[in-house]
Amino acid sequence: MIKILKKDLDLESVLFSGQCFRVSKKDDGFIVIMHDRVIFIKEEIKYLFVESSNENNLEKIIINFFDLNRDYESINNDLAKKDLIIKDIICKCKGFKILNQNSFEMFISYIISQNNNIKRISNIIEKLSKNYGKKVIFKNNTYYLFPEKKELYKLSEEKLNDLGLGYRSKYIISALNTLQNEKYYLEEIKKISTKDALIKLMKINGIGLKVASCILLFGFGRLDVYPIDTWVKQTISKFYNIKSDYNSIKNFTKNIFGDYCGLAIQYLYHTGRNLK
DNA sequence: CACCAGGCAAGCC
DNA sequence: GGCTTGCATGGT
Numbered sequence: 465m466i467k468i469l470k471k472d473l474d475l476e477s478v479l480f481s482g483q484c485f486r487v488s489k490k491d492d493g494f495i496v497i498m499h500d501r502v503i504f505i506k507e508e509i510k511y512l513f514v515e516s517s518n519e520n521n522l523e524k525i526i527i528n529f530f531d532l533n534r535d536y537e538s539i540n541n542d543l544a545k546k547d548l549i550i551k552d553i554i555c556k557c558k559g560f561k562i563l564n565q566n567s568f569e570m571f572i573s574y575i576i577s578q579n580n581n582i583k584r585i586s587n588i589i590e591k592l593s594k595n596y597g598k599k600v601i602f603k604n605n606t607y608y609l610f611p612e613k614k615e616l617y618k619l620s621e622e623k624l625n626d627l628g629l630g631y632r633s634k635y636i637i638s639a640l641n642t643l644q645n646e647k648y649y650l651e652e653i654k655k656i657s658t659k660d661a662l663i664k665l666m667k668i669n670g671i672g673l674k675v676a677s678c679i680l681l682f683g684f685g686r687l688d689v690y691p692i693d694t695w696v697k698q699t700i701s702k703f704y705n706i707k708s709d710y711n712s713i714k715n716f717t718k719n720i721f722g723d724y725c726g727l728a729i730q731y732l733y734h735t736g737r738n739l740k
Numbered sequence: 741c742a743c744c745a746g747g748c749a750a751g752c753c
Numbered sequence: 754g755g756c757t758t759g760c761a762t763g764g765t
Contacts, residue, residue, distance in 0.1 A: 482746060483746085574746075577747085578746080578747040578748060579744090579745060579746090579747045579748075579761090580746080580747090580761095580763095581744075581745035581746085582745080582746075583745090584745075584762075584763060584764080585745090585746080587763090625761090628761080628762060629762085630760075630761025630762050631759095631760050631761050632748095632761080633761090635748080635749095669749075670748070670749085672747060672749085673747090674747055674748085675746085675747070678746065691746070693746040694744085694745070694746075694747090711755095733746075737746085743764105744763105744764085745762100745764090747760105748759105748760090749759095749760095750758090751756105751758080751759100752757075753754105753755090
């Protein structure tokens, strides 16, 4: 068990905000299946308490996962200057963070997410992990980590269909083929600009602007993206009284929020979907 | 039953 | 180029 200063982190709010698919409540805290370990985490007023199936480098990994070293106060102050609506929303979203999750896991998970709901996305990822991921025993329970690349490379479209992926199976196959053919694909994404990374990701059959944005936001820490889904469209349209079609929303958010578009949209998503 | 979910590609014009 | 339509599945 380790103890970490939690600063202003709102743990529950962040974990259940829809960016993480592998979290559940347990006793007075939460179980999170991270990419290489399972953790039990709970919060008190000043501290996070964390137990893990793998204690190696734990403090550093938790601080990075919850993005605790980023200066949100400064970013939020900048965003709050844009207009009174976002200022009020940021105030309500105090303690919200963008999690730093594993790139490969986000790459696959957000392809699964399209035209799908969070509960069903979680179920599919759970089944995928149970069938092809590493088994971990932690605090007398059994968990399964998200599968390694090499395990998923073996899969056929039929096997994916068995998990309930529907038409997304062929998208996963095409994404995995790209990774196999281009050994340093994800490393390359990490190096290039957000704009180029969006273009590169969107060359894959099954990845559009929304999925590419989520992969970059949650898997690569890029805050300057446009993860616009149905919730975001509704919320922005309502709060700002503008048209709810995709391009109106995208251009509007891009113009106002600039380099922190992804974070601002996330605040709006969180407000529209979770704070009602 | 219809409609929806962290959308997308393909097929029209 | 932009706009419309079909899509797998499970929940409400």
